[in-house]
Amino acid sequence: MVPDRKSELNDREREILKSVIKFYIADGKPVGSRFISRKRRSDLSPATIRNIMADLEEAGYLAQPHTSAGRIPTDKGYRFYVDNLLESPLLKKSDQAFIDDNIFDANSHDSVVERISHTISQATDNIGFVISPGLDQNQLKHIEFIQVGEGKILVIIVSRSGLVQNRLVHVDEQFTQTELDQTARYINVHYAGQSLILIRNDILKKMGEEKALYDRLLKNVILLCNRGLIDEVSGENADIYLDGSSNMLSKPEFADSLRMQSLFKTFEEKSKLVKILNECIRSGSGTGVRVIIGSENATPGMREYTLISSPITPQDPSLGSVGILGPTRLEYARAITIVDYVAKLYGQIFSAN
Numbered sequence: 487m488v489p490d491r492k493s494e495l496n497d498r499e500r501e502i503l504k505s506v507i508k509f510y511i512a513d514g515k516p517v518g519s520r521f522i523s524r525k526r527r528s529d530l531s532p533a534t535i536r537n538i539m540a541d542l543e544e545a546g547y548l549a550q551p552h553t554s555a556g557r558i559p560t561d562k563g564y565r566f567y568v569d570n571l572l573e574s575p576l577l578k579k580s581d582q583a584f585i586d587d588n589i590f591d592a593n594s595h596d597s598v599v600e601r602i603s604h605t606i607s608q609a610t611d612n613i614g615f616v617i618s619p620g621l622d623q624n625q626l627k628h629i630e631f632i633q634v635g636e637g638k639i640l641v642i643i644v645s646r647s648g649l650v651q652n653r654l655v656h657v658d659e660q661f662t663q664t665e666l667d668q669t670a671r672y673i674n675v676h677y678a679g680q681s682l683i684l685i686r687n688d689i690l691k692k693m694g695e696e697k698a699l700y701d702r703l704l705k706n707v708i709l710l711c712n713r714g715l716i717d718e719v720s721g722e723n724a725d726i727y728l729d730g731s732s733n734m735l736s737k738p739e740f741a742d743s744l745r746m747q748s749l750f751k752t753f754e755e756k757s758k759l760v761k762i763l764n765e766c767i768r769s770g771s772g773t774g775v776r777v778i779i780g781s782e783n784a785t786p787g788m789r790e791y792t793l794i795s796s797p798i799t800p801q802d803p804s805l806g807s808v809g810i811l812g813p814t815r816l817e818y819a820r821a822i823t824i825v826d827y828v829a830k831l832y833g834q835i836f837s838a839n
Contacts, residue, residue: 494545494566495542495545495547495566498530498538499538499541499542500570500571502522502535502538502539502542503542503547503548503559503563503566503567503571504567504571505517505522505525505526506522506539506542506548506557506558506559506563507559507563507564507567507571509521509522509525510558510559510815511815511816511817511818514738514739514815515556516550516551516552516555516556516557516558517556517557517558518555518556518557519532519533519535519536519539519556520532521556522535523535539557542557542563543557546560546562546563547559547560547562547563547566548560548563559814559815561779561780561781561782561814564779564780564792564814564818565779565782567818568777568779568818568822572818572819572822573819575819575820575822575823576823577823577824577826577827578820578823581609581820581823581824581827582827584605584608584609585605585609585824585827585828585831586831588601588604588605588608589601589602589605589828589831597650598832598835599616599618599727600727600729602614602616602727602808602828602832603615603616603727603728603729603730603808604729604730605828606729606730606808606809606810606824606825606828607729607730607733607810608730609824610810610812610816610817610820610821610824611730611733611736612730612733612734612810612811612812612816612821613728613729613730613731613733613734613810613811613812614728614729614730614808614809614810615726615727615728615729615763615808615809615810615811616726616727616806616807616808616832617725617726617763617806617807617808618725618726618727618806625645625646625679625680625681626643626644626645626646626673626674626677626678626679626680626681626682626685627644627645627646627678628642628643628644628674628678629641629642629643629644629670629673629674630642630670631661631666631667631669631670631710632663632666633661633662633663633666634654637656637657637658638654638655638656638657639654639655639657639661639666639710640652640653640654641653641654641655641710643682645682646679655710657709657710659709661706661710665706666710668703668706669703669706669707669710672703672704672707673685673707673711685711686711689707689708689711692704692707692708726763733812734812734813737812737813739790739813739814739815763793763795763809763811774796774800774826775794775795775796775822775825775826775829776793776794776795776796777792777793777794777818777822778792778793778794778795779792779814780792780814790813790814791811791812791813791814792811792812792813792814792816792818793809793810793811794809794810794812794818794821794822794825795807795808795809795810795825796808796809796825796826796829797829798829798830798832798833799833806832807829808825808828808829808832809825810824810825
């Protein structure tokens with residue numbers, strides 16, 4: 487968030503700016519002075535309101551798309567609105583019930599992160615996303631080794647964030663299922679709650695210790711982790727779960743087909759999208775909900791969108807985040823409460839696993 491700007495506008499200017507934004511968010515049409523006068527039923531005449539709107543335009547809070555049209559908010563106007571004019575929003579009971587029912591849907595076969603991104607999308611009518619840390623940064627909850635054929639072992643890794651990774655590894659050594667179960671039990675007891683990158687480093691260290699060669703169980707741990715874990719854990723491989731891209735098609739701001747094509751092309755490049763969203767999120771400040779509006783986005787391709795996000799654990803943002811991506815014209819108060827609630831809910835699920 488940027489510094490407080492309350493002192494920049496007087497009470498009348500603040501009320502008119504709030505009215506313009508409120509009405510523009512509602513229907514997407516430029517707002518005129520007569521419309522505000524009629525809707526507000528105030529003692530301010532249309533001429534007075536028009537003068538105030540002209541001052542707000544000169545100060546950069548409003549813009550006039552056409553000479554004969556009313557005004558629309560600028561990114562600066564939205565920023566002032568979010569920082570200073572939003573009342574302390576409370577999550578609606580209907581929104582909470584909808585979120586809880588969808589995320590804790592016992593009949594769903596989707597993963598937690600898939601349900602969360604879908605739920606945020608449906609609740610806000612925008613694009614919902616969950617950025618999950620790469621497998622190497624995820625904390626281990628459980629690991630299994632299953633004999634599936636001659637020289638083939640299925641490795642199942644379950645992380646605390648709900649990710650499940652299955653990989654088939656080929657080994658030259660012969661293992662019984664009992665040995666595989668003992669090896670998995672050793673890892674689950676000694677390494678549960680640690681990130682896979684730390685487990686990897688410890689296994690590599692043990693590989694260099696001669697005494698490990700005399701311990702059959704530890705030798706199995708080293709051999710299996712070397713095949714099924716060490717080779718796979720590397721680099722920035724954070725994953726992203728997106729839902730609701732089609733919601734953009736109904737937005738008047740995205741009627742331009744070239745604009746939509748650019749957006750969807752970005753979504754197809756998952757690694758690029760993760761990098762873009764992480765850069766945008768990092769450009770915010772604080773540890774709670776972050777609202778980055780239009781031109782505030784550091785990445786050129788994101789300067790027509792608003793990004794509202796929150797880390798699932800404020801103490802360690804690297805563990806992942808949830809949020810929405812939409813046009814700058816959106817219901818900020820409601821979107822902020824939904825993102826905040828879902829992030830805290832996912833944080834509780836993450837901690838309980």
